[in-house]
Amino acid sequence: MIILPPRLIKKVYSLPETTLDIHATQSETIQTRWTVWDKEVADNDFQINVVRHQITRNLETLTPLMADELKRGFDRWWGGEDDAREWKEVKVWDACLKLIAGASNGAFCGAPLCEFKEIRLQESDLFSSDPSLGYVDALRDEASSVFAKAGGSWTRDAVRDLKLIDSTIRESMRLNPFAIVGLPRTVVHPEGIKLPVSGVHVAKGTMIAVPMEPIHYDESIYPQARKFNAFRFADPSNITNIVDNFTAKDELEAEKADATEKKAKSTATLDDAFLGFGFGRHACPGRFFALNEMKIFIAHMLLNYDVEHMAIRPRPLDTVWLKLPLHGGKIRVRRRTSVI
């Protein structure tokens, strides 16, 4: 496997599928023959088009349905309005699995598993952060004012206004990439490819990938990169990207428009310094849906529950190049009395 230098990601990941294969490579890395029960589902790309063309477009309709289901799930598994206000231990993985599966099914049939992991990680980061930083209170204030302004129900527009929660999710995904290296592709062009700048020839059949964790932990892109700074992405002056940091001067000139524009980035914004949703032509088309659901999940949780502070954040399990959340994690939660 060849790990690409970060400054080549943008160019190489825009190559067409006739040059760089994703789907056969993914089938091989996740062994779909054994892990997906139906060959048609494993081999036919129809779901990608459904996600790309239907789901994001219909988020306005899907959001209230998803929010209703989430509320029902939380009431059932974490304690409802009429339940005693007592601390209750919940297994994070199980709780997220049930809640997210229910909410996604509320919106459409079939919940993608990748979301459970992200929410687990965000909870761990948020509730193990130093309480004196005040992240939980600030996020709760945001959730409360946005929810009140929306008249007490979640809409697509209200969810968009949850800017601090969005930044917290992006920061958690940055600090906890799902893999050390990721986005594997195989060179399928008979003549191989010639990498820009160095001119290195990569032969047909070679697998390439990106150094996801080293990029996410790069101090020149993210000052104090090992620290969980929940509002890092809410502050546009903090935003740099790979174009700023790795690109040669002449290329930088050509990218000037991009490089000088500093805007707070939503978690759904793709850039080559944040690879949580992939990059280039095969970046995750479900990210708007996933982000919408994660934001409602966190807002609802903050408004309705206390979560006990964790002295130590559970570490993920390194498995080959993947970083998996540990299955045994537990947290203590308690229904709150006042909502807004």
Ligand code: HEM
């Ligand atoms: C937090 C949740 C999610 C994360 C972190 C995530 C992450 C990713 C990443 C990193 C990729 C790119 C893989 C690569 O380039 O090798 C991807 C692709 C994809 N994701 Fe997601 N995803 C999430 C949720 C979803 C949801 C909810 C859906 C569907 C509703 C979805 C559907 C897809 C599809 C269809 C692709 C393949 C796109 C293509 O090959 O062109 N994802 N996802």
